[in-house]
Amino acid sequence: xxxxxRRLAERAREAASIxxxxxxxxRRQLIERMADTLSQRRAEVxxxxxxxxxxxxxxxxxxxxxxxxxxxxxxxxxxxxxLRDVAAQPxxxxxxxxxxxxxxxxxxxxxxxPLGLVAMIYEARPNVTADAAAxxxxxxxxxxxxxxxEARASNAAIAACLHVALRAEGLPEAAVSPVADPARExxxxxxxxxxxxxxAIPRGxxxxxxxxxxxxxxxxxxxxxxxxxxxxxxxADIAQALDLLIDGKASRPxxxxxxxTLLVHRDVAPxxxxxxxxxxxxxxxxxxxxxxxxxxxPHVAVATDDDYAAxxxxxxxxxxxxxxxxxxxxxxxxxxxxxxxVIATQDAAAADAFVRGTCSSAVMVNASSRFNDGGQLGLGAxxxxxTTRLHAYGPMGAESLTIERFVVRGEGQVRHAESRG
Amino acid sequence: xxxxxRRLAERAREAASIxxxxxxxxRRQLIERMADTLSQRRAEVxxxxxxxxxxxxxxxxxxxxxxxxxxxxxxxxxxxxxLRDVAAQPxxxxxxxxxxxxxxxxxxxxxxxPLGLVAMIYEARPNVTADAAAxxxxxxxxxxxxxxxEARASNAAIAACLHVALRAEGLPEAAVSPVADPARExxxxxxxxxxxxxxAIPRGxxxxxxxxxxxxxxxxxxxxxxxxxxxxxxxADIAQALDLLIDGKASRPxxxxxxxTLLVHRDVAPxxxxxxxxxxxxxxxxxxxxxxxxxxxPHVAVATDDDYAAxxxxxxxxxxxxxxxxxxxxxxxxxxxxxxxVIATQDAAAADAFVRGTCSSAVMVNASSRFNDGGQLGLGAxxxxxTTRLHAYGPMGAESLTIERFVVRGEGQVRHAESRG
Numbered sequence: 001x002x003x004x005x006r007r008l009a010e011r012a013r014e015a016a017s018i019x020x021x022x023x024x025x026x027r028r029q030l031i032e033r034m035a036d037t038l039s040q041r042r043a044e045v046x047x048x049x050x051x052x053x054x055x056x057x058x059x060x061x062x063x064x065x066x067x068x069x070x071x072x073x074x075x076x077x078x079x080x081x082x083l084r085d086v087a088a089q090p091x092x093x094x095x096x097x098x099x100x101x102x103x104x105x106x107x108x109x110x111x112x113x114p115l116g117l118v119a120m121i122y123e124a125r126p127n128v129t130a131d132a133a134a135x136x137x138x139x140x141x142x143x144x145x146x147x148x149x150e151a152r153a154s155n156a157a158i159a160a161c162l163h164v165a166l167r168a169e170g171l172p173e174a175a176v177s178p179v180a181d182p183a184r185e186x187x188x189x190x191x192x193x194x195x196x197x198x199x200a201i202p203r204g205x206x207x208x209x210x211x212x213x214x215x216x217x218x219x220x221x222x223x224x225x226x227x228x229x230x231x232x233x234x235x236a237d238i239a240q241a242l243d244l245l246i247d248g249k250a251s252r253p254x255x256x257x258x259x260x261t262l263l264v265h266r267d268v269a270p271x272x273x274x275x276x277x278x279x280x281x282x283x284x285x286x287x288x289x290x291x292x293x294x295x296x297x298p299h300v301a302v303a304t305d306d307d308y309a310a311x312x313x314x315x316x317x318x319x320x321x322x323x324x325x326x327x328x329x330x331x332x333x334x335x336x337x338x339x340x341x342v343i344a345t346q347d348a349a350a351a352d353a354f355v356r357g358t359c360s361s362a363v364m365v366n367a368s369s370r371f372n373d374g375g376q377l378g379l380g381a382x383x384x385x386x387t388t389r390l391h392a393y394g395p396m397g398a399e400s401l402t403i404e405r406f407v408v409r410g411e412g413q414v415r416h417a418e419s420r421g
Numbered sequence: 422x423x424x425x426x427r428r429l430a431e432r433a434r435e436a437a438s439i440x441x442x443x444x445x446x447x448r449r450q451l452i453e454r455m456a457d458t459l460s461q462r463r464a465e466v467x468x469x470x471x472x473x474x475x476x477x478x479x480x481x482x483x484x485x486x487x488x489x490x491x492x493x494x495x496x497x498x499x500x501x502x503x504l505r506d507v508a509a510q511p512x513x514x515x516x517x518x519x520x521x522x523x524x525x526x527x528x529x530x531x532x533x534x535p536l537g538l539v540a541m542i543y544e545a546r547p548n549v550t551a552d553a554a555a556x557x558x559x560x561x562x563x564x565x566x567x568x569x570x571e572a573r574a575s576n577a578a579i580a581a582c583l584h585v586a587l588r589a590e591g592l593p594e595a596a597v598s599p600v601a602d603p604a605r606e607x608x609x610x611x612x613x614x615x616x617x618x619x620x621a622i623p624r625g626x627x628x629x630x631x632x633x634x635x636x637x638x639x640x641x642x643x644x645x646x647x648x649x650x651x652x653x654x655x656x657a658d659i660a661q662a663l664d665l666l667i668d669g670k671a672s673r674p675x676x677x678x679x680x681x682t683l684l685v686h687r688d689v690a691p692x693x694x695x696x697x698x699x700x701x702x703x704x705x706x707x708x709x710x711x712x713x714x715x716x717x718x719p720h721v722a723v724a725t726d727d728d729y730a731a732x733x734x735x736x737x738x739x740x741x742x743x744x745x746x747x748x749x750x751x752x753x754x755x756x757x758x759x760x761x762x763v764i765a766t767q768d769a770a771a772a773d774a775f776v777r778g779t780c781s782s783a784v785m786v787n788a789s790s791r792f793n794d795g796g797q798l799g800l801g802a803x804x805x806x807x808t809t810r811l812h813a814y815g816p817m818g819a820e821s822l823t824i825e826r827f828v829v830r831g832e833g834q835v836r837h838a839e840s841r842g
Contacts (some may be wrong), residue, residue, distance in 0.1 A: 020780065021777065021778075031623065038546065065598070088769065103722055106788050106792060107698055107801055111576050114780075114812060126432045152472065152641075160607065171813075194634075198811065211685070213638075214638075217635075219640065219809065239833075242842050243833055243840055244835065246841075247836055248833075250838075251836060251837040251840050270708070279803040333438075351830075355532075357442075359534050359537070360826070361828070362827040362828050362829060363826070363827070363829070364830075365828070365829065366832055366833050367831030367833075367834050370835070370837075371829055371831075372827070372829075376523070377827060377829070378521050378529055388640065389619050390536065390619065390620060390640045390812050391811045391822075391824075394827040395823060399440065403810050403811065405781070405814045406783040406785070406788070406814075406815040407783075408784070408786070408788045408792055409786045409787065410785070410787045410788030410792075411661075411787055412658065412786075412788075413788050413789060413792070414664050415668055415672060415789050415791040415797065416668055416673075416791075417666055418672075419667040420667075421660060421663050421664060421700060
């Protein structure tokens with residue numbers, strides 16, 4: 001342990017105590033200023049990104065990684081707009097969320113306060129640098145940012161813009177603290193700082209997340225993967241179900257809220273599967289099915305248990321015909337990842353049974369799995385999606401970076417009468 | 422690893438999926454029945470407790486431990502009443518806690534669901550067995566109970582009563598699963614079961630809690646200690662402040678919400694401290710003060726930084742005279758444990774500044790620190806107090822054993838228009 005990260009975290013923690021005391025209006029203005037700065041200084045950011053892209057191509061990064069890494073004017077505009085959306089969100093801090101008067105007259109209030117110092121450990125996409133900083137600041141926290149080495153120039157250029165905005169508001173740059181030194185030992189050191197770091201959020205591939213989960217002594221919120229299911233019920237509107245299937249599988253297969261498995265009620269399987277396979281094939285999706293699926297659409301490949309457990313992140317779909325809703329729920333309980341499950345049904349009782357029967361972080365009734373996203377669900381942006389059934393479950397916005405505490409107001413009440421003078 | 426605890430946890434996890442689906446009315450009736458059974462079978466429980474007490478005395482347990490261990494009719498009545506209070510709490514599950522309609526017409530709801538399987542690791546007080554089981558079941562969870570070996574007969578007798586009630590409701594006993602084998606390796610094994618245990622809550626002495634925190638791979642919510650402060654502001658009602666001091670320090674010094682340090686504004690220090698020391702001395706409290714304290718009440722002992730950091734859990738109080746509210750907050754930031762802080766003041770601005778200036782889990786304005794307790798704050802009972810700034814902060818009732826997930830209802834909405842057929 002070099003102590004480099006501890007010193008960084010100590011300064012960030014001091015900054016956190018300043019950020020925690022800022023008015024909501026000041027935090028909002030700060031994040032808007034960050035958006036402006038990012039927009040105005042885009043030339044520097046794009047130049048830094050070109051450097052990362054060149055190095056990435058030279059070192060043979062996969063096309064998908066290069067695509068996530070790449071910035072252009074449109075992506076910088078989107079990043080700035082993301083910051084403005086976060087700025088415009090209601091202030092998650094300060095207001096009384098509940099109030100209860102006890103029989104002795106004591107008033108018990110709940111109030112949200114910041115977590116303190118959040119550590120973000122992530123790969124590839126440089127927009128996470130801006131999103132994570134904005135969400136943490138919106139919630140009154142400071143943030144340690146440990147991005148991937150493949151994006152280091154882009155991340156540094158974005159952080160420099162954020163620092164300009166912090167300085168302009170008279171605030172310490174340490175409120176947004178990049179871990180600039182790329183040595184892996186720094187991540188390990190960071191994950192041991194239980195006296196300074198309140199929460200670590202890993203975001204990226206499963207191996208990164210497992211590394212963080214295995215080595216952390218600080219609390220971690222994470223999701224490993226999204227094995228998302230669409231169950232087409234006997235009462236489904238077939239045209240609607242087909243749209244949900246194509247949107248879920250083919251609109252962007254590389255993301256965690258994309259569908260990986262289709263479950264179809266046997267009563268509608270023949271009609272549905274023929275049309276589904278036709279449209280999936282048009283969109284370049286390979287289908288792998290169970291025996292009953294292949295009895296209907298014989299040319300598709302065989303699906304094994306490994307397929308049902310897989311997060312393909314690709315143009316591949318596993319399919320299974322099920323006897324009923326309970327069988328669909330049993331499949332999800334066995335193979336699911338607590339991420340996102342969808343039911344297509346026109347039967348309110350079936351919808352209720354499906355919602356009650358799964359404990360995933362997001363359950364969709366007649367809506368695309370691709371809506372499991374902080375922006376889409378109204379959180380402004382997201383710092384990650386949690387499938388850890390603790391603190392936050394599903395997409396995490398600014399409110400997920402706060403905690404509710406107790407404020408108790410009395411007029412001298414004591415618990416034991418004999419304490420009175 | 423013997424696998425003993427894994428098999429226990431697997432059965433408890435199966436039971437959890439049954440408990441999670443019970444109606445609120447059934448969970449309520451189950452807990453009421455537990456209270457009845459405990460009350461009816463008290464002879465067995467008292468006999469088991471006598472056995473623990475005899476063994477405890479023979480092995481030289483401290484009087485304070487024996488006192489926590491001891492059961493009598495009044496304590497069994499209190500335990501049964503605690504269960505009835507938990508049963509009568511509003512159902513934390515199922516209802517829609519928030520609702521938002523997105524511009525595309527999709528309805529985003531939040532809904533509380535159980536955590537799953539909670540592991541309780543605790544010492545001495547046998548009532549924790551009943552309280553923890555009731556709170557977990559109220560919130561639709563199963564629970565693993567690992568009590569201290571000094572209370573093993575009492576805990577087994579109480580668990581037997583709970584099992585009678587579970588059987589009477591046609592539910593699996595495994596919903597309340599005691600870890601009967603006292604070997605310490607079982608705790609270690611339990612703390613590694615990341616695929617089965619959603620949350621571990623240690624409750625007891627600091628060494629137990631540190632052991633759990635250091636060895637756990639499952640999420641842990643805990644508090645190490647309560648170094649609770651009373652700040653007597655310049656504008657305090659002196660008689661009220663004296664009552665808060667005596668209640669906080671002397672009514673039950675061995676608990677975590679007892680006061681450990683008194684901070685007094687210099688303007689009121691002379692008058693307040695003379696009266697305070699007189700009343701504290703009458704109650705058998707030893708006072709240790711800073712130089713300015715000793716200039717006012719010269720016969721008190723010297724307080725060092727070790728005193729300000731101490732959780733005495735005894736009839737001892739550390740005292741410091743401070744220049745103003747900011748100095749009080751700085752002291753709390755340096756020595757506090759995020760547990761409970763109290764201000765005595767008649768000045769609303771000072772109260773607000775104090776509440777804003779501390780991030781402890783409970784802040785009291787003109788109310789005793791001893792109110793930081795789930796029962797006192799309206800939660801029915803508590804499974805523990807969290808000073809982990811994640812998930813729950815302060816006393817944890819049934820709601821803290823649930824998590825809010827997303828339920829999204831649409832009419833076939835997709836994210837990308839080109840997904841439509």
